[in-house]
Structures are given as C-alpha cells and as structure tokens.
Amino acid sequence: MTPATRPTSSYAPALGAVDLWTSGTPRAGDMKQLLSDAERSRLATIASLTRFKKGAVIYRAGERADAVFNIVSGVVKAYRPGADSSEHITAFLFPGDVFGLSVEGLYANSTKAITPLTAYQLPVSALQSRLLNDAGLEFRVICKLCHELREAQRHAFLLSQHRALTKVAMFLQMLEQLQAARGEPSAEIYLPMARADIGEYVGMTAAAVSRGFRALAKRGVIMTRDLRHVKIIDRTSFEKLAASYGPS
Amino acid sequence: MTPATRPTSSYAPALGAVDLWTSGTPRAGDMKQLLSDAERSRLATIASLTRFKKGAVIYRAGERADAVFNIVSGVVKAYRPGADSSEHITAFLFPGDVFGLSVEGLYANSTKAITPLTAYQLPVSALQSRLLNDAGLEFRVICKLCHELREAQRHAFLLSQHRALTKVAMFLQMLEQLQAARGEPSAEIYLPMARADIGEYVGMTAAAVSRGFRALAKRGVIMTRDLRHVKIIDRTSFEKLAASYGPS
DNA sequence: CGTGCACTTGACAAAAATCAAATTTTGTGG
DNA sequence: CCACAAAATTTGATTTTTGTCAAGTGCACG
Numbered sequence: 001m002t003p004a005t006r007p008t009s010s011y012a013p014a015l016g017a018v019d020l021w022t023s024g025t026p027r028a029g030d031m032k033q034l035l036s037d038a039e040r041s042r043l044a045t046i047a048s049l050t051r052f053k054k055g056a057v058i059y060r061a062g063e064r065a066d067a068v069f070n071i072v073s074g075v076v077k078a079y080r081p082g083a084d085s086s087e088h089i090t091a092f093l094f095p096g097d098v099f100g101l102s103v104e105g106l107y108a109n110s111t112k113a114i115t116p117l118t119a120y121q122l123p124v125s126a127l128q129s130r131l132l133n134d135a136g137l138e139f140r141v142i143c144k145l146c147h148e149l150r151e152a153q154r155h156a157f158l159l160s161q162h163r164a165l166t167k168v169a170m171f172l173q174m175l176e177q178l179q180a181a182r183g184e185p186s187a188e189i190y191l192p193m194a195r196a197d198i199g200e201y202v203g204m205t206a207a208a209v210s211r212g213f214r215a216l217a218k219r220g221v222i223m224t225r226d227l228r229h230v231k232i233i234d235r236t237s238f239e240k241l242a243a244s245y246g247p248s
Numbered sequence: 249m250t251p252a253t254r255p256t257s258s259y260a261p262a263l264g265a266v267d268l269w270t271s272g273t274p275r276a277g278d279m280k281q282l283l284s285d286a287e288r289s290r291l292a293t294i295a296s297l298t299r300f301k302k303g304a305v306i307y308r309a310g311e312r313a314d315a316v317f318n319i320v321s322g323v324v325k326a327y328r329p330g331a332d333s334s335e336h337i338t339a340f341l342f343p344g345d346v347f348g349l350s351v352e353g354l355y356a357n358s359t360k361a362i363t364p365l366t367a368y369q370l371p372v373s374a375l376q377s378r379l380l381n382d383a384g385l386e387f388r389v390i391c392k393l394c395h396e397l398r399e400a401q402r403h404a405f406l407l408s409q410h411r412a413l414t415k416v417a418m419f420l421q422m423l424e425q426l427q428a429a430r431g432e433p434s435a436e437i438y439l440p441m442a443r444a445d446i447g448e449y450v451g452m453t454a455a456a457v458s459r460g461f462r463a464l465a466k467r468g469v470i471m472t473r474d475l476r477h478v479k480i481i482d483r484t485s486f487e488k489l490a491a492s493y494g495p496s
Numbered sequence: 497c498g499t500g501c502a503c504t505t506g507a508c509a510a511a512a513a514t515c516a517a518a519t520t521t522t523g524t525g526g
Numbered sequence: 527c528c529a530c531a532a533a534a535t536t537t538g539a540t541t542t543t544t545g546t547c548a549a550g551t552g553c554a555c556g
Contacts, residue, residue, distance in 0.1 A: 080405060083492065088408050090401045101394055108398060131387065138386040139379065145393035146349055150356060152400035153338045157328065159407035160336050160451040162545075164512070195535060203408040208512060210536055227521075227535080244331065410513075412544070443503060456544060458504055475503075475553080 012040035013047050013070045013120045015140055016096030016182070017147035031096070031181040034140040042134075046126040052117040060110045065102030067121045071095045074117030075192040078109050079200065089201040091151070092193060094178060098144065100124075115192050154245055159203045161243055167202040168212035169242040172222070172230060189230045216241075260288035261295050261318045261368045263392050264344030264430070279344070279429040282388040290382075294374040300365040308358045313350030315369045319343045322365030323440040326357050327448065337449040339399070340441060342426060346392065348372075363440050402493055407451045409491055415450040416460035417490040420470070420478060437478045464489075 015034040035043070049072070052058060058069065061080060069076075076093040090109055093099050101108055102124070131138050158170045172189055180186040191198070195213075196206040204212070213230075216222045221238050223231045232238050263282040283291070297320070300306060306317065309328060317324075324341040338357055341347050349356055350372070379386050406418045420437055428434045439446070443461075444454040452460070461478075464470045469486050471479045480486050 080493075088405050090404060101397065103398060109401075131390075132383060135380060135383040135386060138383060138390060142379075142386060142389055142393060145390060145397060149349065149393060149397050149400060150351060152397055152404060153357075156338060156400060156404045156407055157336050159404055162451075162511080200408075203410075205513060206535075207514085207537080211512090214536080245328075410543080453545060454503075455505080455546085459544090462504080 012037075012044040013122065014040060014096050015070075015098065015144050017144045031183075034143055035137075039134070039137055039140070043122070043130070043137075044120075046130065047120040047122045050119055050121045052113040052119070054113055054116050056113045056117070058111040058113060058117075058119075059100070059107050061107050063107050065100060065105060065107045065124060067123055068098060068100035068127055069111075070098050070120040070122065072118040072120065074113060074115045074119070076111050076117060076119075077114050077193065077197055078111045080109050087200055088203075089197060091148075091155070092197075092201065094182060096182065114194070114197065155201075157243075157245055164204055164208050164212045165215055165241055166243055167204060168198075168209065168216060169221075169238060170245070171198060171202050172232070173238075173242045176232070187231065188225065189232070191228045191230065195227075260285075260292040261370065262288060262320075262344050263318075263346065263388055279431075282391055283385075287382070287385055287388070291370070291378070291385075292368075294378065295368040295370045298367055298369045300361040300367070302361055302364050304361045304365070306359040306361060306365075306367075307348070307355050309355050311355050313348060313353060313355045313372060315371055316346060316348035316375055317359075318346050318368040318370065320366040320368065322361060322363045322367070324359050324365060324367075325362050325441065325445055326359045328357050335448055337445060339396075339403070340445075340449065342430060344430070362442075362445065403449075405491075405493055412452055412456050412460045413463055413489055414491055415452060416446075416457065416464060417469075417486055418493070419446060419450050420480070421486075421490045421493075424480070435479065436473065437480070439476045439478065443475075 013035070016031040017034055047070070050069075052074075058076065059065075071093055073095055076097075076099060077089050078091045078093060078099060079087040079089045081087050087110075091099075092114075093111075099111055131141065154174065158167060158174070161167050161170065175191065176186060176189050179189065184190075193201075194206075195209050199206045199209045202209070213222070213224060217224055219234075219237070221232070221234045221241065223233050225231065261283070264279040295318070298317075300322075306324065307313075319341055321343055324345075324347060325337050326339045326341060326347060327335040327337045329335050335358075339347075340362075341359075347359055379389065402422065406415060406422070409415050409418065423439065424434060424437050427437065432438075441449075442454075443457050447454045447457045450457070461470070461472060465472055467482075467485065469480070469482045469489065471481050473479065
C-alpha cells in the first residue's frame with residue numbers, strides 16, 4: 001500500500017465504509033474514507049492513542065460507556081458472554097472500524113483484542129458535543145452506522161444457513177471482501193481469529209468449523225497454507241457454496 | 249392508549265427507539281419518541297401518506313431507492329429473496345419504524361406488507377437536504393440507527409441458538425418486548441406474521457416452528473388462544489428457555 | 497358454503513452437537 | 527536454538543436434533 005493509495009491512514013481517527021448513496025463507483029465494494037483530513041484532525045484533538053496486548057479485554061458489557069474506540073491496527077472481537085461460559089461473537093472489527101456503542105449509557109457487549117491492538121480512545125462526552133456542533137460529522141456517522149447495520153444483517157443471513165460448508169465459505173467470503181475493501185493484498189485470506197472464535201461467530205462448534213475447513217480443502221475448493229492463511233483454489237465451487245449475498 | 253400517553257402518535261412521521269445515553273429511565277426498555285412535534289411537522293411537509301394492501305410488495309431489493317418509509321400502522325417484513333424461492337427475513341417492522349435503507353443508491357432488501365399498511369413516504373432527495381440542514385434531526389437518526397443495529401445483533405444472537413424451543417421462545421420474547429415498548433396491551437402476544445415467516449426469521453422450517461409452539465404448549469409454558477394470539481403461562485420456564493439477551 | 501392456503505403431524509434421513517482422545521501449534525524459559 | 531508445557535486444533539464414535547417430504551386437517555376468505 002503506497003501512501004498515495006491510502007493517504008488517510010496516518011495518525012488520526014478514521015471511518016471506513018462503502019458509500020451509501022453514490023452508485024457507479026470506480027470499484028463497487030471499495031471502502032471510502034468518510035472523514036476529511038480536517039475532520040480527522042479535529043477529532044484527533046479529543047482522541048488519545050491506546051495500546052492493548054493480544055487477548056486483553058477492552059471493556060465488558062454492562063460497564064459504563066465513557067469512551068468510543070477507533071482501530072488503528074489490529075483486530076477486535078465483540079461478543080456477548082453466554083450463561084454457560086460460551087460467548088456469541090457479534091462482530092470482528094478491523095482497522096478503521098469504530099466500536100463502543102452503548103445502550104442507556106452502558107456498553108452493549110464485551111470486546112477483546114485478538115491481536116496486538118492500537119486504537120484511538122474518544123471520550124463520549126467530548127464526542128457528543130462535537131457531534132452536535134458538526135452536522136457534516138453526524139452525516140458521516142450515519143453512513144458508518146448504515147454500513148454496520150448491513151454487516152449485521154449479513155451476519156444474520158450467514159447464521160440462517162444450515163450447512164456447515166456454506167457457513168464456512170460465507171465466512172471466508174466475508175473476510176476476503178473486508179480485506180480487499182481495506183486495500184490489503186487478497187491473493188490469500190488472512191484469519192486473525194482462532195477456530196473457536198470463528199465457531200462462535202458462525203454458530204457452530206470449533207470441531208464443526210475444523211471439519212468444514214478440512215472438507216473444503218479435500219474437495220479442492222480452498223488450500224490452507226497454515227492455520228491463519230487460506231487461498232481460494234476453485235472460485236466457481238466456492239461461490240456456489242457461499243449462498244450469495246449480493247443485491248437482488 | 250389515551251392521547252396523553254402517546255401524544256406523538258398523531259399524523260406526522262415518528263421515530264421510536266430506546267434511549268442511547270440516558271440511564272435510569274422511568275421504565276427501562278420503553279420506547280421514546282425521538283422527534284419533537286416541531287421536527288415531526290417539518291418532516292410532514294415532505295412526506296406523503298401511502299396505503300398498501302396486505303401482501304403487497306412495497307419495493308424490491310436492487311430497485312433504485314428514491315423513498316424512505318415510516319410506518320403509521322400495520323406490519324412489514326423485510327427480506328432477501330434466496331436463490332431457491334426461499335427468503336431470509338431480516339426484520340419485522342412495526343409502527344414508528346423506518347425502512348428503505350439503500351446501498352449505493354439501491355434498496356438493500358425487499359419489503360412486503362403482511363397486514364394492511366399505512367406509511368409515510370419520504371423522498372430521499374428531500375430527506376437528504378433536510379438532514380444536512382438539521383443537526384438535531386441527524387442526531388435522532390443516529391439514535392434510531394443504533395437501535396436498529398442492536399436489534400440486528402439480537403436477531404443474530406437468536407439465530408446462533410441451536411435448539412428450536414429456545415429460538416421460538418426468544419422470538420416470542422422479542423415480540424412481547426416490542427409490543428410492550430410500543431405501549432400496547434401485553435397480557436397476550438399478538439403474532440401478525442405467518443408460521444412460515446417466523447421460520448424464515450428464526451432460521452427453521454415452518455414445520456419446526458409449528459412443533460416448537462406445540463411443544464411449548466404441551467409443557468404448559470405458553471397457551472395458544474388461536475394462531476395469532478399466545479399467552480405466557482409459566483414465566484419462569486419461559487425465561488429459562490429463552491437464552492437471556494440482557495446486558496452483562 | 498366451498499375452495500384454497502396455512503398449519504399440523506408423521507416417518508425417515510441427514511447433519512451437526514457432544515464428549516473425549518489424539519495430535520499439532522504456540523509460547524516460554526533455559 | 528531447543529525442550530517442554532500449555533493451548534489450540536483435529537479426529538473419532540455416538541447421540542440428538544432438525545430438515546425433508548408427504549399426507550392430513552382446519553381455518554379464512556371469497
């Protein structure tokens with residue numbers, strides 16, 4: 001990634017999302033920077049850069065929500081702790097993503113860094129007054145929320161599938177698209193999360209996820225270089241397996 | 249419902265959602281009117297009231313999105329048509345809800361009225377300029393979007409459950425809470441949608457949904473007055489079945 | 497009042513969950 | 527750099543559960 005390609009990845013908060021209203025964009029599915037450099041530097045004045053070690057809990061559901069986070073580098077999982085020590089993963093969050101949504105002043109879910117993490121921390125109080133004074137910023141936030149809403153609906157669609165292979169393929173497809181949208185090399189899909197985490201996300205046991213990967217590999221659909229790197233071999237079969245989530 | 253209880257249900261666009269930041273509200277989970285009467289009447293100038301017959305398709309995924317809708321009365325299902333004539337239902341929409349979100353200028357899913365429907369139709373062009381000129385309105389929209397995002401995550405949580413009884417119980421719990429939040433009588437849960445629609449929403453076949461209701465009834469957890477009216481008999485067992493989705 | 501569609505129910509097959517054990521990978525300290 | 531311990535992943539055998547398909551029933555709408 002040359003600086004020219006991603007000029008906004010320097011040190012200031014960033015919001016990534018696909019455009020809401022503009023159609024016929026250069027590359028559909030590409031992510032755009034929603035914030036102008038001016039807006040980003042204005043936000044930077046109320047943000048502080050924070051680091052978390054791999055595995056660190058960033059906040060827990062139910063705690064008072066006094067900060068919102070914006071990922072600079074690393075990956076986060078958002079989850080709801082279940083009664084029986086199991087957890088349902090609601091989302092994986094990548095650079096450019098924002099997390100820390102609250103319900104009635106409390107965090108709606110827990111979050112944990114699954115890789116070393118760097119993120120901006122924005123106090124909600126400051127953010128709130130900033131939002132009320134900047135209509136343009138509000139509009140960008142609306143775009144980002146619509147984006148997340150669609151992602152959540154896509155997640156629900158994935159979960160509604162019954163066949164393990166379909167779910168795994170759709171998960172890989174999602175990761176691939178996110179990776180491409182971020183402008184990272186996409187010859188190979190990188191899986192920052194553990195098999196168990198994938199299972200919690202797609203609604204299967206870790207064992208079933210493992211069998212899913214193996215089955216896809218045996219059929220020659222994918223090739224696993226190692227646990228964290230997968231390559232699509234047979235694109236046709238792959239797309240056929242992944243119940244399409246495109247428009248129409 | 250006395251007019252005093254719901255003064256904002258008169259004829260102007262309305263946005264219902266639970267508060268985002270205020271905690272310790274009178275009744276947690278209650279829905280609030282996000283828009284002031286002034287804002288509502290301002291919106292009314294660009295809105296037109298439309299009626300749809302039961303079963304009517306309001307718009308299809310992929311069509312140009314030139315209007316957003318705000319339900320006055322009736323129920324809508326939003327769905328994605330699947331390849332094999334099946335459809336995944338992403339949401340049921342009730343009075344106060346808004347629908348018509350677009351991706352790159354096109355509707356992201358299809359919608360159909362499942363009861364007779366009355367709704368405001370707001371042209372996006374007018375709405376867009378209105379949004380850009382009214383920071384307060386934008387903020388309310390943000391709140392509404394956060395609300396929908398949480399609903400979508402809750403839907404995903406429901407779908408991640410494996411036992412049919414759990415899914416059915418969670419679905420009933422959701423309907424009950426929505427009904428209560430709207431201020432409707434909640435001694436009995438009203439199901440405006442068909443069993444098949446419930447199945448598409450919770451990720452089971454209509455047959456499995458039917459068995460689910462029967463099993464709950466046989467266990468004495470619920471009582472079905474008729475196909476569309478259910479009453480919770482054994483609240484304790486009911487809550488135990490429905491994997492809790494409360495904070496913490 | 498009849499027809500059609502929605503719902504229910506049954507028998508069977510398919511699929512993944514569960515439980516547990518074997519194996520590989522990762523991280524740590526020498 | 528290697529050895530070891532801990533954690534993660536894979537695999538196998540079994541069980542539970544729901545999907546599937548089809549037939550039967552009943553409600554609702556014209």
